[in-house]
Amino acid sequence: xxxxxERAEDYLAMRRALGHQLQGxxxxxxxxxxxxxxxxxxxxxxxxxxxxxxxxxxxxVTRRQRLSVIRCFARHLAVLDPSCEVPPPGLxxxxxxxxxxxxxxxxxxxxxxxxxxxxxxxxxxxxxxALISLLAATGLRIAEALTLDCGDVDLDAGLLRxxxxxxxxxxxxxxxxxxxxxxxxxxxRDQHCPNPRAxxxxxxxxxxxxxxxxxxxxxxxxxxxxxxxxxxxxxxPRLHDLRH
Numbered sequence: 716x717x718x719x720x721e722r723a724e725d726y727l728a729m730r731r732a733l734g735h736q737l738q739g740x741x742x743x744x745x746x747x748x749x750x751x752x753x754x755x756x757x758x759x760x761x762x763x764x765x766x767x768x769x770x771x772x773x774x775x776v777t778r779r780q781r782l783s784v785i786r787c788f789a790r791h792l793a794v795l796d797p798s799c800e801v802p803p804p805g806l807x808x809x810x811x812x813x814x815x816x817x818x819x820x821x822x823x824x825x826x827x828x829x830x831x832x833x834x835x836x837x838x839x840x841x842x843x844x845a846l847i848s849l850l851a852a853t854g855l856r857i858a859e860a861l862t863l864d865c866g867d868v869d870l871d872a873g874l875l876r877x878x879x880x881x882x883x884x885x886x887x888x889x890x891x892x893x894x895x896x897x898x899x900x901x902x903x904r905d906q907h908c909p910n911p912r913a914x915x916x917x918x919x920x921x922x923x924x925x926x927x928x929x930x931x932x933x934x935x936x937x938x939x940x941x942x943x944x945x946x947x948x949x950x951x952p953r954l955h956d957l958r959h
Contacts, residue, residue: 716757723748726791736882743784759789761802768807775809782807816959817952823943824851824957830940834933838907839920843933845900846917846925850957852893857954861925863916870898930954 831843
């Protein structure tokens, strides 16, 4: 008998062949399938899906997302196995409202860039200054900026080749001042990391690709140094908010 994990792997292979990346969703689905196999469950039921979705200590939004991953798989599986139950929508309630973005003023963006210049070592300061400037100037997502390869940044043409959600590629033109700023950063980066361990445009001081979690943690430090605080009753300003 085919295990639940094998069926999940076949489903993911089929979806990825159609162009879907399914990285986070794939990990969740395989965890669910492995849980089913350990319990000796060969038939997917709504109860099993609900139990697994609610087995995390995370909030209602995450639980609803986990159940959504299983629902998509169950719809596929039900075509091959009529005994499979497809969890109906609306079983787990969660607030749909996204947090309102923090709108940085030009003065606050300048303060963040100035604060980034106080970081050590110098290549770390330069990386953070260039990254904040790029996010504010172009509206890129943090993941899109940090996955830019050197070949994606055409400083002669002032153009970025950005791979966004679902693998979609778009061209982003740069203002001449932003192009000059990135060229200045590249010179500092190459001076301090002549033999980088990664081919990404933005590097950590180790010469490796800058991880998004490190970028966010550093940004929180810069918020404090720049004196930027959350508005009353609002969540803390985020790096992602620079898109707005």
